[in-house]
Amino acid sequence: MFTKPLFGRDIPPACEYCSHVVRAADGLLRCTRRGAVQPFDHCRAFSYDPLRRVPRRRPQLPTFSPDDFKL
Numbered sequence: 001m002f003t004k005p006l007f008g009r010d011i012p013p014a015c016e017y018c019s020h021v022v023r024a025a026d027g028l029l030r031c032t033r034r035g036a037v038q039p040f041d042h043c044r045a046f047s048y049d050p051l052r053r054v055p056r057r058r059p060q061l062p063t064f065s066p067d068d069f070k071l
């Protein structure tokens with residue numbers, strides 16, 4: 001049993017990475033408890049599956065030149 005949650009405690013619940021969901025052949029999500037669900041839905045039975053979550057990419061940082069820092 002894990003004592004520390006994987007990838008932090010601040011992951012919002014979503015059906016997209018719940019262990020009760022199955023991705024159907026048509027691309028829709030089917031919950032074993034509630035049927036068809038949207039990726040952003042969630043319920044009290046949410047069970048986090050870290051292998052299903054795809055982390056968001058970090059935004060590109062702007063590039064600066066030395067002239068940007070001159071007074």
Ligand code: SF4
Nearest residue numbers: 015018031042043046
């Ligand atoms: S409806 Fe609840 S149990 Fe079903 S996939 Fe979404 S969070 Fe998981």
